[in-house]
Amino acid sequence: MPQQNYEKYWKLTNAFTDYNGKKFLDTLAVCIHFIDQFTHEPYTEEKYNRLQLEVQKVNPINLISVRKSINQLVKMGFINPFLVSYHPQAKEYITAKTNKKRETILSKIIYSNSSFNRAVNNASQIRQINFLIQTLIEKGKLSKEEIIALMLVDIESHNKTFIEAEELQRYVAEAKDIGFIDRKYNQIGYLYNILSKLDDLVFVNDDLYFIEDAVQIFGEELRATVKRRDPYLHRLYKNQLQEECEELYGNTICVLEKLRYPVLIASHIKPFIESNDTEAYDPNNGLLLSRTIDSLFDLKYISFTDEGQIIFSKRLSGDVVAFWKDYRLDKKILNKERQNYLAYHRQLLLNIDAIA
Incomplete structure (x- = not known):
């Protein structure tokens, strides 16, 4: 098995996940x-x-x-x-x-x-994404475990532009042995976010393919298969919402109730299934909510104005409306991008009410 210091891995700074934003x-x-x-x-x-x-x-x-x-x-x-x-x-x-x-x-x-070893004051010619894609060319597909294991490879001391399948499996075993997935899920999410944005690549059932190869393998099933929530990107998306709460409120709280529940939901404003790849993991397309509020919001029983006031569906009973009517979102949480997503959500509520 490769001798590797597990603290030495592909490190990526990721202040942004929406590269079109x-x-x-x-x-x-x-x-x-x-x-x-x-x-x-x-x-x-x-x-x-x-x-x-x-x-x-x-x-x-x-x-x-x-x-x-x-x-x-x-x-x-x-x-x-x-x-x-x-x-x-x-x-x-x-x-x-x-x-x-x-x-x-x-x-x-x-x-x-690109080079994850670079910084403003540090040059490097190590090309992690290039190495990963060259490995994909050799193998035809990369599993989630293999992509994660690649993050442990010291490219600088590697004598090829890719890694052989047998050696890669030894890194897979090492990643499991040292608990790399649990320790570095943020960094893994950052890498997945970049890969999901690259042209001609596609994830199918957590495996990475070139699109042309995936089409030949999966045919008409490809479109339906790829629209799945990526657990790493979703975890990163929730982390960003939590960090936003910490910055704005000093604690991780439900942004409507202002309570520190032990479990909070990273609730999509524009539904995940209707979002493109950028929107699906854009933290502006989300609110950190309690389970109760998330259920009402997700099922379009409530929405919010640009000023944060709750809009109630006509399908809600009067006692529920009376209980929540004085709650509102703070203006500081409602940036322009989030207001745009809320406009989409409000229209969904109106559409459902129109046929109810």
Whole structure:
């Protein structure tokens, strides 16, 4: 079995999961403009600090989150270390007219230039996604266990651009032995999020394929098979909602009742089954709710206005309406993206009431 320090693994900073979202695009645009403006200025910590302040103007979050967002752009390959250059297609990514075009550009940038070992002040030529895809080419498919096991491979000391099937299985056994899945589920979720966004790849029953191969294997069943909730991405989605609560309220609570229930639900606003891949795991398409409120919300018995007031379905009994009528969501939880999702949810409630 490979001798491996299990704390040494593929590490990815992930401040964003929606790569088509305004926050991601705005942050990238600020970084590119800053690099263009100060190309000939050598890297210093002072220069990096100035960039952080510029990013904070368009994305008003704390500086720790700002640094995480910039480092994600570096690791993904959009921006090169030391703030002197960026990928030739980075500007084209921002101005792309469709998300499909962005998907293709994203795939090129990540495949050719991403490195999880990079940081703003650290260069690296180790290409984890390239290594994974080359392994997929050799094997034809990668199981969830194999993808996770790949995160333990020290590519720098590996003498091939991919890993042989027999050796990969030894890493699978090691990942199980050291409890890697339970320890590093966030990092695993980050990797799955990137893979789910890449062109020409598809997950079927937790196995990763090239789309052309999957179509030949599964035929007409492919479309129905792939729309499944990914447990890692969903866990990451819930973690982001919990972190948002911690930041806004100081605790993980039901955002309507303001109570610290032992179990809270990461409730989709636009239903998961109706969401595209970006929307399905976008934390703006979610609210952290108690089981009771989640049930009412999920079944479209209640919705919310842009100001946070509860909208009640005509199907609800009067005593339930009377009990909840004074509750409301805080304005600070209702960012523009979440309001857009709520508009979709309100229409679903109205549609059901119209035929009830």
